[in-house]
Amino acid sequence: MKAAQIEDRARMMSRLLVERYYRELDAPEFSDRKVVYLFTSGGIGEFFRTFNFRIVLPEINAVHCARAKISREMIRYGEALGHINEMCTYVKSDLGLMVGPPKGNAPFGKIPPPDLVVINHCGCSTYIKWGEALAREFNCPVQIIDVPFLSEDRPTESEHKYVKGQIEELIPVCEEVSGTRFDPDRLQDVLKLTEEAISLWLKLLQYGKKRPSPFDSYFEGVVYMAPMTIWRGTSEAVEYYELLIEQMEQRLAASYSPVGEERFRLVFEGSPPWPTFTRFKTMFERWGAVAVASTYIRVVCACEGLTWGPDNPMDYLADLAAQSFYNWNHLKKINFIENLAKDYEVDGIVAHSVRSCRPISIGQLDLRKYFATEAGIPTLFLDSDIADPRFFSSSQIRKRVNTFFEALDKRRKRAAEVKKA
Amino acid sequence: MPIARLIESIRQKVDDPSYPEIAEWKASHPGGKAIGCFPVYIPAELIHAAGMLPVQIAGAMGNVKLDEADGYLQSSVCSVGRSTLELKIDGHFSGLDGMIFPSVCEISRGLSGVLKRYDPDFPVIYIHYPQNLKSAYAKDYLVNELNRLKSVLENLSGNKITDEALLDAFKLYNERSELLSELAQFQLDHPERLSASESYLLRLAGVVVPAERHNAIIEEALKLLKDSGDRHPVRLRMVLTGAFCERPPVEMLETIEAEGVAIIHDDILLGQRWWVEKLPLEGDLISILAENYLHNTVINPVVFQPESTPCNHTLDIVERTKADGVIIASAKSCHPAHHDSHCIVRICEEHGFPFVRLEFEEDQRVFESTRVLFEALLEARERLPIAGTDKGNNVVGST
């Protein structure tokens, strides 16, 4: 069934929730609420929600700058501030927006300055420098939740205690900055909503196993993940994912595929080239290629197999943070992607490497080596950037995408001939 | 032997990527094992106490071509990350019996994973140091990490790490800290007799040789230096910051020094000078290591110390040493250094310190733009007073 035939209510809803999120950040009725800045990987916003903080996620601002096609300008402002070297372009873009001439006034909303910066150091060391820079610019306190990188498959007892302890230590800090007393019952309620939303979210990811997959886990998934990031621990998030599941059921009943006719099934690894996202999407769409599974949308704290639940709120929060996808070690990631490839019966893997984001990109070439040569799964490696459009070479990327699918096509035809023979 | 000859003899050896000293050490320590330590800091005391040789991984310095490594790591990875992998692939690490990667940044972390996959039989240990130094939970966590490392080292070496052996190692490394502090003080007080490039070579001598021998080398150097005369012209005294991990080519420092710019303080090979104060010798030794990591670590870009960031630290150093300016030298693609360089520039501007901002790579061979940059700095100095808050005397550049 064609894309236009089923209304994508979830996409619309996601957009409305994003708009509302930005509106509320600057709404007069919330102006007495303090502002906390957090990062996404390991970002346990629900904890801060219980202190009535307005939660700003600088990475999300950078995404929206890129989607609003102003990231190049923001990056230029960031560079004018002296951030001249090769570094994460999200940082340059965000500092350009917040400290440069716009002073937080973005087309998608006015971003309030922080009263507290919390660096959830979870898989990305740039968070530390970014958080420090923001705290320095806005002269506000900065705290850290240091989440040890998962050396094993799951957090060890010692890692867990350390993370949990740090979250507990933040309670008096949050109370002081926000002026709101910590309410354990409220935290538990909020976490129940988180758990509910996560279980719906994980259910959504399973739909990619269907043939055709009723949704694209990368090109649509990034839209669907927004509420999981900015509306954590709310009934809005739960309702949103209920709606999404309903929509998936409808699509399934109608044998709907987001590309019309599903020809190739892929796993996508890596973050999107935001400024050129639509152009990038078209390159795959025209081949009838669907990302039936992707890793980027797992950056939100919402993974399978957590040890704890809302009945042990602090343990649950620590577990959510520690098991974030970008905190996984290289072997765990490869293993996981290989399982995705098997379980979702894919034709190939696409790794999009981001020059300026090393936490996500390091190891991707090795990953290609492994999948393409050892595991025998065709793998396409592409290289551009997450926020700086100058690094996206359309013609080069298109050429590589086309060559990849031509090869997949040939491979498929050969296999069919062999079968016939 | 004059100091120049001692330094020259070190220079001959340090850039051999095959680490011949490992084989020498193994020949005199039958059954002994050598462990590679990725920068910046690894508790060498523990390795030593296990009867093993800690080998500081210090890059290939352009002595190997990064052919194979480029198939595993993108060009946006710093040179020390790529060259470490290349050295492994090319067989230069055949003398190593394992490697430890600390949690400096995602390069160290990612590389540890890539190496594990590349050679599953090669022991690779990753250790996460707490970034939340103030947390009451950090110490227990780190004690646990150190005990984990201890037992891995015991298994690898086949030796138990006894308290006695660890205490001896503490003493040995305390001695090294003391000698290196003396060396740094000499570099600061007498740049005309000991240049930074020489001081750097003397420290570099310690990346492979056992600490006992390194201590003897530094001791000898200090003795020779006392009787040495002026050998270097000094027109300007500057502090170098940002080269704490990937190490700059010695020639880069020599190019700067040839212009008459003395580097009186630097952060090169910072892992050797990790402790601010010597380690105490009484108490539970693993707890001492953990506590010192939390409270006695030198300020640096890869440990979160919000009250005393590398930026404020640079300001303190410049004021304490009465330096004429700052050289902000970051390895290309070293994000931690780049981030800090921004606020160091700002501090320099606020305080009117002349500064030069440059980028280097360990395999860099040409330093013409570095030379031009310092020439410009010296010219500007002749035209303008160096002290004060006049922003006009800043020279910003990047090579």
Ligand code: SF4
């Ligand atoms: S380096 Fe990557 S993970 Fe880190 S902030 Fe930038 S984009 Fe996000």
Ligand code: SF4
């Ligand atoms: S040089 Fe910089 S980027 Fe490279 S490993 Fe060291 S700290 Fe990380």
